[in-house]
Amino acid sequence: MIVLGLASVVVSLRFQRMQYLSMKWGWNLLRLFCTFQTIAQMLMLVSLSYWVTALWMNIFIPKSIFVVGLLALGAIVVMIKGIFTRIDDTFAMNGTVIGKNEAAPLWQELSSICNRVGTEPPDQIVAGIDDSFFVTEHPITLTDQVVTGRSLYVSLALLKHLKSSEADAILAHEITHFSGDDTTYSKKIGPLLTRFDHYLNALYQGGITMPVYLFMLCFRGLYELTLGHQRRRREFRADRIATEVTSANDLASGMLRLIAFSTYRASIENKLFDETKELESIDISQRIEEGFTEYAATFVQTEDLRNMSTSHPFDSHPPLDARLQAVGTSVDDQIHFNRLSLAGDGRWYHLIGRAEQAEREQWDAYEEEFRQIHQTVLTYRYLPNTEAEREFVERQFPPVEYDGKKGTLSLDCLSMNFSKWKQPVRFADVNSMTMNDNTLIVAHKGGSDSIVITKLPDKGQKAMGAIENYYGRYLTASDYAKSQTEWASSEAT
Incomplete structure (x- = not known):
């Protein structure tokens, strides 16, 4: 197969028709060859998952065989999907x-x-x-x-x-x-x-x-x-x-x-x-x-x-x-x-x-x-620092609220708040946000606060999406501000 591939490459250097045929037949032959190669490789991995432990450790671990088998099956599915997925090659332009x-x-x-x-x-x-x-x-x-x-x-x-x-x-x-x-x-x-x-x-x-x-x-x-x-x-x-x-x-x-x-x-x-x-x-x-x-x-x-x-x-x-x-x-x-x-x-x-x-x-x-x-890009550049910039950002990121069974979640372009928290949490003070089961834990400079997300409307899916968008926008704007400051410093020196 390697020799055939090299030969087709050499011939296609001189003739466009051979270049096309080498890709056409190469694509068909190679994907068939690789399918069989992948199946053989997967069978070998499954057998090794049994024989390695059986011969070297004198034990038999069914779970390892099952896990390797699932991985092998998943790889074959991904490969077959890659072969038959229809590709959109539409060429669109203005004219x-x-x-x-x-x-x-x-x-x-x-x-x-x-x-x-x-x-x-x-x-x-x-x-x-x-x-x-x-x-x-x-x-x-x-x-x-x-x-x-x-x-x-x-x-x-x-x-x-x-x-x-x-x-x-x-x-x-x-x-x-x-x-x-x-x-x-x-x-x-x-x-x-x-x-x-x-x-x-x-x-x-x-x-x-x-x-x-x-x-x-x-x-x-x-x-x-x-x-x-x-x-x-x-x-x-x-x-x-x-x-x-x-x-x-x-x-x-x-x-x-x-x-x-x-x-x-x-x-x-x-x-x-x-x-x-x-x-x-x-x-x-x-x-x-x-x-x-x-x-x-x-x-x-x-x-x-x-x-x-x-x-x-x-x-x-x-x-x-x-x-x-x-x-x-x-x-x-x-x-x-x-x-x-x-x-x-x-x-x-x-x-x-x-x-x-x-x-x-x-x-x-x-x-x-x-x-x-x-x-749209400016919306992700402004922190904002002025009232005019805030008005601009709020065209796409207006203040929103989500009323739930345990309280109300409020979001704006600079902070988030929950009705049971002592005070709003500024995005600038957030150290991390993590999910623990159905609870969002917000670690910040003043400590940490939490929200049971599933108690919000739509089991919290819309609220979580909004948090990701609003906080993500702020992080992007913050990174941009830092890069501009660093660039200004380098220009000054």
Whole structure:
């Protein structure tokens, strides 16, 4: 089995079809082999639980055999469940389909590139605001529909800042993946990898299936080597053809501008997310519009630029420096600095009739979601220290009460109280909370107090859930406050 696995890995280094077949047949054969191996291993453990004590200690312990048997049965159940569990591999994203009738000039330009590359145009173009371009044959779940077949995803936010020739090069690169059947095999291999990884996780959780897990992990690691090799080969091939259709400088400056955009957008979002006050407005798109051209002009001087890579939802890309060297240029070439110093013309963006409307709608939805997530995070950052912060936290963690047979439990964002206690207990003073049978024991600086949880409504389940949420929120906020204090101290020194 090991020899067969190694042979399939070697062959799949050269051919995508063999890579797919090695995973397909490897998955089927290995899970069958590992099932028999696990059963044999479990039988051996059960027999050893008898013979070890019988031969070495001259005693017979039925309980040990029973316990080992249960563990063995549980491991087999976990493994079988891992094989047959249905995995949700839905790929959902925000975007809008650009039809041929509404953007005929765009489709004509794209068809021209496809002809030069030597492949058919995609079945649909999906336009969004993510900072990437990619092609796929995976079904894509959009807000209002599911699209299947060959899809090209274009970033409206990026097209606006790209020069026409840069967009030509990037799109030629992506379309080339169709001509090499890259997307076809990615569609076939992707679900197999997802199932394989889920199965590995089940084996890991099985505990005594660890030997089988390590064996399967070895095959998965070797297969990952072939995936990395094929991904690298595919990207270099797509880069080469893109430079034949356009030029190496167009592709290089396009990739640099793309990475610069991703980096700049991430820096804006990280800065906003780190804000310690509620954000009235986000305006991520406006901030990008106002500052990207200036940022891009100095981006080529960024440290570690050589090791950066373009983003992709499915695959990883080789480092930028390796890709540029493969097409005969480099990061240090002065022409890239000169190109990025000038704003892009956004020609491809303007070929889409409703580009501005579609982009604005998606940014509005994204920025509102960003604002709501930031609000939730702030709730876990504030202790609170001020009345305004307390009002903010109490939007999601308002004071609550649970009336029971033995008294009333009260909770707020800073403390908890029971009607029979002498005084409320601040979360800041709590040392520990433990359950003893049906009693919650709260140890704190002033001593300890207790509550018979089952005497509260719903046998205390809702009350316990609330205690965990309110106290957990406080602990998270406390840890955040400590980390901020430590960071401020380190900055001062």
